[in-house]
Amino acid sequence: MSKDLLACIHFVKAQRAQVPALDASNGDRWSETSRQHRAALDKAMAAITAELPKVRIRERGDGTTVSVAGVRASSTSGLDQALANWVAAGYRKLDSLS
Numbered sequence: 001m002s003k004d005l006l007a008c009i010h011f012v013k014a015q016r017a018q019v020p021a022l023d024a025s026n027g028d029r030w031s032e033t034s035r036q037h038r039a040a041l042d043k044a045m046a047a048i049t050a051e052l053p054k055v056r057i058r059e060r061g062d063g064t065t066v067s068v069a070g071v072r073a074s075s076t077s078g079l080d081q082a083l084a085n086w087v088a089a090g091y092r093k094l095d096s097l098s
Contacts, residue, residue: 002097008052008069009090015044
């Protein structure tokens with residue numbers, strides 16, 4: 001279990017690394033990077049959903065919940081932060097298994 005979970009954590013981290021940061025330095029740049037950011041998140045979630053077990057994503061106005069391999073995390077700041085929180089939750093789960 002811990003070896004599989006660690007592989008899932010590394011996969012999610014690798015997918016998040018492909019998502020460009022948002023640039024709020026000016027309005028025009030924000031619009032462009034926001035579109036790029038969302039497109040990259042969609043691509044990352046497609047890869048995560050295709051490659052990892054038991055993936056569930058729920059995005060609603062009041063928050064986003066991500067569940068992968070039996071580990072669940074959420075965020076009111078969007079999908080990218082929910083994925084970051086999932087990585088942290090995955091590490092906590094690994095710690096509890098050892």
